[in-house]
Amino acid sequence: MTRIVRFADAEGTVRTGVEDASGAVRALKDTPRVADLLRLSADELRDALASTTGDARSDVLLLPPLDGLTEVWAAGVTYERSREGRVAESTEQSVYERVYDAERPELFFKSPAWRVLTDGEPIAVREDSELNVPEPELGLVLNSRAQTVGYVVANDVSSRSVEGENPLYLPQAKIYAGSTAVSSGIVPAWEVPDPSALEIALTVRRSGRVAYEATTSTAAFHRTPRDLVDHLFRCQEFPDGAVLFTGTGVVPGLGFTLREEDTVEIRIAHVGTLSNPVHPTSTARSLLTAALTAPLSRASYRAV
Missing domain, CATH: 3.90.850.10 (Fumarylacetoacetase-like, C-terminal domain)
Incomplete structure (x- = not known):
């Protein structure tokens, strides 16, 4: 099961990413907020989630998956x-x-x-x-x-x-x-x-x-x-x-x-x-x- 997540790394930097079934997290490109993703259409969101960057990580703190004006x-x-x-x-x-x-x-x-x-x-x-x-x-x-x-x-x-x-x-x-x-x-x-x-x-x-x-x-x-x-x-x-x-x-x-x-x-x-x-x-x-x-x-x- 794939999930859209917000997370903080060891320095406290907050990012949005995609978590896979193993619990590993990859950050999304261009550092969007979850709020930015919710401005997209359903089809645009699906495409955006396919665009990750960097290595998969498990050493992050998952945050509530909401931000901005949501x-x-x-x-x-x-x-x-x-x-x-x-x-x-x-x-x-x-x-x-x-x-x-x-x-x-x-x-x-x-x-x-x-x-x-x-x-x-x-x-x-x-x-x-x-x-x-x-x-x-x-x-x-x-x-x-x-x-x-x-x-x-x-x-x-x-x-x-x-x-x-x-x-x-x-x-x-x-x-x-x-x-x-x-x-x-x-x-x-x-x-x-x-x-x-x-x-x-x-x-x-x-x-x-x-x-x-x-x-x-x-x-x-x-x-x-x-x-x-x-x-x-x-x-x-x-x-x-x-x-x-x-x-x-x-x-x-x-x-x-x-x-x-x-x-x-x-x-x-x-x-x-x-x-x-x-x-x-x-x-x-x-x-x-x-x-x-x-x-x-x-x-x-x-x-x-």
């Missing part, structure tokens, strides 16, 4: 199970019942590129929320022309008690330091055989034991990804592309909440895995601030 957005209530979960937690149940069958989907901003975490880095639970859950999702990587050019494994970490108290609190439940994580590489769309039937598996480990696990499939979508993309691009531009989380079909019962020191692992067939420890938001804030000027600092947080 934005992360997310969709909600796109599976039957997610509707049931939102209705159960909410004091305004009819809101979720109505959006499930409405023509217009629920879409919300999730994160700018600089605030995205990747594999091994600490996701977070809000200190002012009693009920917090991971949300395993297929992430669509979209170019500036609204074409799906790749896929990532995504975790839309959410504070259910905050959102459940009042739907108007959705931004606080969804947007905070440590709430957005994606796998460390983008799998090109042409390498995923059937995105409409991908198994998605979630495992939460606590003190060496499985605290929660579940599976779903993109075959259970109530809305098509294409419909979500069309609504996202309907009245705005994404010059550096976007990543769209497509919603979750795995919603734990109200008796489960994430705890600090849990480990969350998400696996999506043909796309990859994403594993993150759970820490306070202060850890994620420190990581994200340090990484703005010192990308290699991310390595020390992955060892925590």
Whole structure:
């Protein structure tokens, strides 16, 4: 499996490259950003990925595969199970019942590129929320022309008690330091055989034991990804592309909440895995601030 990756070398220089099935990375010619690649058409991107330079390397630090003005957005209530979960937690149940069958989907901003975490880095639970859950999702990587050019494994970490108290609190439940994580590489769309039937598996480990696990499939979508993309691009531009989380079909019962020191692992067939420890938001804030000027600092947080 080939992946588009961002990486930092031993000197901290950030490059974009192509990772092969063995994990070896080759830099792309002309030092493009991922954002630059997402300005290309799907055909142009495929040609660009064939143009690498230098020796293959394995001694690099993989970074979140997003940069520039690329934005992360997310969709909600796109599976039957997610509707049931939102209705159960909410004091305004009819809101979720109505959006499930409405023509217009629920879409919300999730994160700018600089605030995205990747594999091994600490996701977070809000200190002012009693009920917090991971949300395993297929992430669509979209170019500036609204074409799906790749896929990532995504975790839309959410504070259910905050959102459940009042739907108007959705931004606080969804947007905070440590709430957005994606796998460390983008799998090109042409390498995923059937995105409409991908198994998605979630495992939460606590003190060496499985605290929660579940599976779903993109075959259970109530809305098509294409419909979500069309609504996202309907009245705005994404010059550096976007990543769209497509919603979750795995919603734990109200008796489960994430705890600090849990480990969350998400696996999506043909796309990859994403594993993150759970820490306070202060850890994620420190990581994200340090990484703005010192990308290699991310390595020390992955060892925590």
